[in-house]
Amino acid sequence: MQNDLPKGFRAGAAAANFKKAGRDDLGLIVSDTPAVLAGMFTQNLFKAAPVLACQEILNRAGTVRAVLANAGQANACTGDEGLANCRATQSMVAGLTGLAVDEILPLSTGVVGAHLKMERWVDAVPALVKSLGTRDAEGFTRSFMTTDAFPKFAMREVTLAGGTVRLTVMAKGAGMICPNMATMLCVALTDAQVERDSWQAMFGRAVGKTFNRVSVDGDTSTNDTILGLANGASGVAAQSTADMALLEEALTAILAQVSYMLVKDGEGASKVIHITVSGAGSDADAELVARSVGHSQLVKTAIYGGDANWGRIVTAVGYSGAKFDPTKVSMKLCGIERFRQGCPVNEDQEDALAALLKGKDVQVDIELGSGTGAYTFKASDLGHEYVTLNSDYRS
Structure with missing residues (x-):
């Protein structure tokens, strides 16, 4: 087993047969010493019982020791009984x-x-606890996968002034992803020593630039959670401004x-759409445009089918709610400019x-010509298999 967890963390998993027999669907990570906690959670008003429990712990406890994850039941919209079961x-x-x-x-998921x-x-649970130390990052991640x-x-690893620290991130999610904070479920571990307030602030900024800028289907789950545990087991402290910057960058x-x-x-x-918006009147306007394009089912299906229908992209820009002058907007698809200052160009580039x-990564660049605001966003395309998977998800 590859030891890819940071120092002082042990992982285990067990098959509880929650949904499918013979596969791990219950996972546990334990830190040998108290770990400083950071966390961000779904903004869906229907918060699952485990989300409520995690938020309560974050609000009143400075440190934690373990993460317990299950697949098979989300324990969401389950009332007082669900919260009691979680506890x-x-x-x-x-x-x-x-x-x-x-x-x-x-x-839970x-x-x-x-x-x-x-x-x-x-x-x-007895087998789960007994298994501690027998799973690596992949083993723990597999324990809470669903349609992944x-x-x-x-x-x-990142080298700080006092030595090297390790970061390991494990996540699950393939559908119901349009986080307004995180993703379905994610656990980030480090053996760096950090102060709680600094860790939470750093974590929030990092999530805002990453998990907050992805979408599969425009749905925000009831269970979205991302947790960060820093146990300091490396003995290396991130204290200076330079060290904190290096850790946040990593x-x-x-x-x-x-x-x-x-x-x-x-x-x-089948593809990832990389959307870059620049020249907006503000970053907020740029975000409106990027999310509008990334959520458009017409854009997503066109990309899936390999159809260079740039008009769908421009249309999504137009109804985004952002303020701009349509005559100043330009757009490139896969690096080829197809729309310049409100008019089509390079009409002979359809074959190219x-x-x-046909590539797996598709770049969309939108220039609004209205200022210095910018935003980046990643979205998946939308194909037949999405309907197949989600039409009988409970079976």
């Missing part, structure tokens, strides 16, 4: 590990409205790497564009 799972793990209940962060299958938890085609995780880069995987694995997706649109 009961924390208590099960606490009783076998010696940890306090409030040191254990719960994560699966069908909304489905209660946790508590009898299966009772059977599986592949596990999404990454590791990198954190942003690894979150960007994993969030790209989410879009690449969008349910039924058709060839470029």
